[in-house]
Amino acid sequence: VRNNNRDPRLQAGSTDDDYKPAAPAPKRAAPLPASFVRIDGGTFGFNRLKENLNHNVSQSGFYISRYEVTQAEWSKFMMPVEVISMGDRYPVENISWMNAIRYCNARSEAEGLDKAYTIVGSIASQVTCDFSANGYRLPTEAEWEMAAKAGALFNYSGSDDPADVAWFKENSSNRPRPGGGKQANDFGLYDMTGNVSEWCWDWFDAKYPSTLTTFVNPTGPKSGSYKVIRGGNVSNGEGTALRINTRERGNPARGYQFVGFRLVRKG
Numbered sequence: 001v002r003n004n005n006r007d008p009r010l011q012a013g014s015t016d017d018d019y020k021p022a023a024p025a026p027k028r029a030a031p032l033p034a035s036f037v038r039i040d041g042g043t044f045g046f047n048r049l050k051e052n053l054n055h056n057v058s059q060s061g062f063y064i065s066r067y068e069v070t071q072a073e074w075s076k077f078m079m080p081v082e083v084i085s086m087g088d089r090y091p092v093e094n095i096s097w098m099n100a101i102r103y104c105n106a107r108s109e110a111e112g113l114d115k116a117y118t119i120v121g122s123i124a125s126q127v128t129c130d131f132s133a134n135g136y137r138l139p140t141e142a143e144w145e146m147a148a149k150a151g152a153l154f155n156y157s158g159s160d161d162p163a164d165v166a167w168f169k170e171n172s173s174n175r176p177r178p179g180g181g182k183q184a185n186d187f188g189l190y191d192m193t194g195n196v197s198e199w200c201w202d203w204f205d206a207k208y209p210s211t212l213t214t215f216v217n218p219t220g221p222k223s224g225s226y227k228v229i230r231g232g233n234v235s236n237g238e239g240t241a242l243r244i245n246t247r248e249r250g251n252p253a254r255g256y257q258f259v260g261f262r263l264v265r266k267g
Contacts, residue, residue: 032265035065037147037188041267044146044211046209046218047245049153057142057209058216061267064139064147067091067179068198068262069192077106081255089178093196093260097227097252100138100199100261101127107263108135124227124252126129129201131219132266139264141202141209141216141228141247148192148231148244150185155243156190157231158185162238166194172234176258192231193242196260200228204249226250 041061048056071080072088074095077210081094095103105115113135120126129137139147148157158165165183167176172194180190192198202220204227205211212218220228226249232242235258250256 004209030231032063033065035066036263036265037066038063038267039143039147039187042142042146042151043150044149045144045246046142046212049155049243050200056215057146057212057218059142060217061148062139062143063265063267064143064189064265066184066188068196068260070179073107074103077110078103079098083176084174084257085176087178091179091191091196091260093258094178094255095260096126097199097250098122098127098254099255104136104138108133110244115165125223129219131217134266136263136265138199138201140217140219141200141230143191144198144200144230145244147187147189148185150187150189152186154192157189157244158183162193162242166191166232166242167234168194168232168242169235169237174234176234193244194236195234196231196258197229197233197256197260198231199247199250199261200230202228204228204247206247227252229256229259 039062041059046057062192068091070088071090071092074092078099083093101117105117108115114133115131116129116135116137118128154160156162156165162168163171167182176195184190185192203224205221205224208221229248229250232246236242250259
């Protein structure tokens with residue numbers, strides 16, 4: 001009697017009992033992009049300048065993107081946004097923290113990586129981060145500052161002269177430029193000062209990090225209303241607003257002109 005329920009993948013002469021489904025192919029993650037830089041673990045003076053570098057915070061190693069996320073990278077996974085300077089190599093800007101988080105997850109999923117973020121709603125307080133996941137995420141504020149300082153105590157990322165390393169108000173005509181147009185810092189990272197400012201993972205607290213209670217791999221306050229923005233941008237003039245230790249805040253649901261982001265992956 002013909003068995004019409006037999007699996008069509010069975011070999012001729014075999015029986016249903018012989019069939020064992022093949023094991024699924026292992027999930028293969030995409031290799032780390034060449035544009036990422038390894039930052040070794042160490043200690044540094046969090047939010048301190050002209051003081052002892054080896055003070056305050058211990059940070060494990062991680063990988064960080066050499067450039068700010070470009071419009072071409074953004075458009076692979078997200079709807080285009082309105083920007084001041086348009087072009088594939090220009091940094092994306094005017095994007096909210098929430099949409100930066102969604103981008104990270106979309107890119108992780110597309111590249112076979114474990115998503116860092118769990119999003120259970122539409123607001124920032126409903127986002128949690130698995131820092132052990134191998135997918136893309138925003139840097140913590142401590143990771144961002146460690147990468148920006150690159151083992152030095154300059155006022156700006158890579159120099160005490162912002163013209164060496166940054167696009168800012170005095171040299172940019174208030175327009176972002178393609179990544180890599182200025183000198184890199186000693187870690188090989190571009191535009192950590194200037195061009196566009198950058199979202200970080202952490203909630204913003206004006207008293208932080210002086211109120212730190214976790215000195216190893218800090219991830220910021222437990223809650224808040226605003227998220228941290230670092231790095232300064234083309235609307236900032238030379239001086240305080242552009243300096244490496246300046247902290248700004250933003251509503252995570254809003255996009256801001258001249259605010260973009262760069263990516264981190266687990267070290």
